[in-house]
Amino acid sequence: xxxxxxxxxxxxxxxxxxxxxxxxxxxxxxxxxxxxVSEIAAAADVSTxxxxxxxxxxxxxxxxxxxxxxxxxxxxxxxxxxxxRAIDLLTRAVTSVFSELVLDGxxxxxxxxxxxxxxxxxxxRARSLLLLxxxxxxxxxxxxxxxxxxxSLVEASAAVGAVIGGGKLAAFVSMSNGASPEExxxxxxxxxxxxxxxxxxxxxxx
Amino acid sequence: xxxxxxxxxxxxxxxxxxxxxxxxxxxxxxxxxxxxVSEIAAAADVSTxxxxxxxxxxxxxxxxxxxxxxxxxxxxxxxxxxxxRAIDLLTRAVTSVFSELVLDGxxxxxxxxxxxxxxxxxxxRARSLLLLxxxxxxxxxxxxxxxxxxxSLVEASAAVGAVIGGGKLAAFVSMSNGASPEExxxxxxxxxxxxxxxxxxxxxxx
DNA sequence: CCAGAAAACTACATCAGGTGCAAAATTACA
DNA sequence: TGTAATTTTGCACCTGATGTAGTTTTCTGG
Numbered sequence: 001x002x003x004x005x006x007x008x009x010x011x012x013x014x015x016x017x018x019x020x021x022x023x024x025x026x027x028x029x030x031x032x033x034x035x036x037v038s039e040i041a042a043a044a045d046v047s048t049x050x051x052x053x054x055x056x057x058x059x060x061x062x063x064x065x066x067x068x069x070x071x072x073x074x075x076x077x078x079x080x081x082x083x084x085r086a087i088d089l090l091t092r093a094v095t096s097v098f099s100e101l102v103l104d105g106x107x108x109x110x111x112x113x114x115x116x117x118x119x120x121x122x123x124x125r126a127r128s129l130l131l132l133x134x135x136x137x138x139x140x141x142x143x144x145x146x147x148x149x150x151x152s153l154v155e156a157s158a159a160v161g162a163v164i165g166g167g168k169l170a171a172f173v174s175m176s177n178g179a180s181p182e183e184x185x186x187x188x189x190x191x192x193x194x195x196x197x198x199x200x201x202x203x204x205x206x
Numbered sequence: 207x208x209x210x211x212x213x214x215x216x217x218x219x220x221x222x223x224x225x226x227x228x229x230x231x232x233x234x235x236x237x238x239x240x241x242x243v244s245e246i247a248a249a250a251d252v253s254t255x256x257x258x259x260x261x262x263x264x265x266x267x268x269x270x271x272x273x274x275x276x277x278x279x280x281x282x283x284x285x286x287x288x289x290x291r292a293i294d295l296l297t298r299a300v301t302s303v304f305s306e307l308v309l310d311g312x313x314x315x316x317x318x319x320x321x322x323x324x325x326x327x328x329x330x331r332a333r334s335l336l337l338l339x340x341x342x343x344x345x346x347x348x349x350x351x352x353x354x355x356x357x358s359l360v361e362a363s364a365a366v367g368a369v370i371g372g373g374k375l376a377a378f379v380s381m382s383n384g385a386s387p388e389e390x391x392x393x394x395x396x397x398x399x400x401x402x403x404x405x406x407x408x409x410x411x412x
Numbered sequence: 413c414c415a416g417a418a419a420a421c422t423a424c425a426t427c428a429g430g431t432g433c434a435a436a437a438t439t440a441c442a
Numbered sequence: 443t444g445t446a447a448t449t450t451t452g453c454a455c456c457t458g459a460t461g462t463a464g465t466t467t468t469c470t471g472g
Contacts, residue, residue: 126332
């Protein structure tokens with residue numbers, strides 16, 4: 001495996017990255033709504049029609065890379081260690097997000113703009129919430145599959161929703177109150193850890 | 207107060223209701239995307255342009271009434287009883303949603319279709335998540351305002367996000383696994399109550 | 413009941429996002 | 443090099459949404 005990709009594949013990847021880069025630059029420069037798909041395509045030197053063969057919509061160019069992050073989280077739950085309880089899996093899955101968010105130089109260049117756009121453009125915020133929500137569903141399913149006798153699907157959903165819901169809202173509110181990206185991350189981490197410890201305490205009782 | 211609204215006002219209300227009713231009917235009959243705004247306007251006997259003076263977008267016709275629900279919840283927190291702690295306010299606010307959701311015959315006719323559409327149409331689900339998210343922000347702010355020395359804004363956000371996030375995901379997953387509306391409501395209620403009791407336990411320790 | 417002001421409605425023009433389609437250009441491969 | 447497969451492109455077309463200007467309806471005071 002690991003075939004050398006042909007010219008076709010390499011060109012496609014280059015074009016896709018060029019579209020993403022051009023789009024982010026234009027969005028940051030003149031605003032998301034004010035930027036047309038034609039302008040993005042022109043900046044990446046392809047036709048407008050071609051843009052839509054790479055991305056189904058103007059929004060999609062922003063979120064193309066988010067799928068990878070979700071898959072990484074799912075993989076943590078899909079590969080449990082011996083003696084893992086559900087709470088352990090959920091803890092590792094959630095905290096893995098934060099550790100990867102800090103490093104990852106490749107993405108770091110995009111995360112800033114994407115974050116800013118999601119914070120300021122309602123339609124992008126809606127889309128981002130949808131992606132996060134579907135990700136939570138998948139995570140809840142995976143968690144239930146990993147520990148079917150410990151957690152029902154609905155219980156797993158309640159746990160996942162509580163942990164991620166708390167972290168997300170805390171991070172967002174903190175940032176929209178003028179916190180720095182580091183402080184925002186910290187608020188999210190504290191909120192998720194708080195929810196996790198509350199879950200741990202509750203699971204010891206029951 | 208309570209002036210008798212003039213003919214103008216009454217007509218506007220009737221037109222708006224006619225548009226909502228026509229839209230929901232058409233959406234259920236032939237699908238959301240397959241229904242055009244012109245068709246909705248025609249069914250309500252107004253011009254296409256007039257539709258957009260009542261609703262800013264095709265999506266908005268679905269969510270016109272949701273603002274009321276959010277305001278009701280906020281009012282619970284804005285009017286605390288003596289000796290209320292934050293957890294009491296949050297509990298009353300969240301449980302008030304469920305009690306109102308059961309009765310309320312006026313809305314009950316719309317909730318079914320809206321619920322179905324949100325479950326099946328991704329763009330509507332995104333929009334609904336956005337509205338819920340912004341509602342959570344407001345609720346967290348209100349909760350912090352009501353108990354400023356007990357909860358910081360970020361702590362309030364963590365609590366609100368955890369409770370509502372857990373309830374929402376549990377309800378949605380349960381319904382998309384074929385549960386009846388009653389079972390869905392019950393899953394949501396159990397998840398929120400679980401999160402609330404976990405919060406209560408945690409707040410006793412700290 | 414009427415005249416004039418205010419508000420609402422309508423038609424029309426226009427633009428951006430998005431899709432289907434067929435021709436043209438590019439790549440792959442024998 | 444020639445040919446099949448894949449991409450790209452231009453073009454026609456549809457829907458959602460906005461600006462504008464003119465028409466109709468409602469409201470108010472006499």
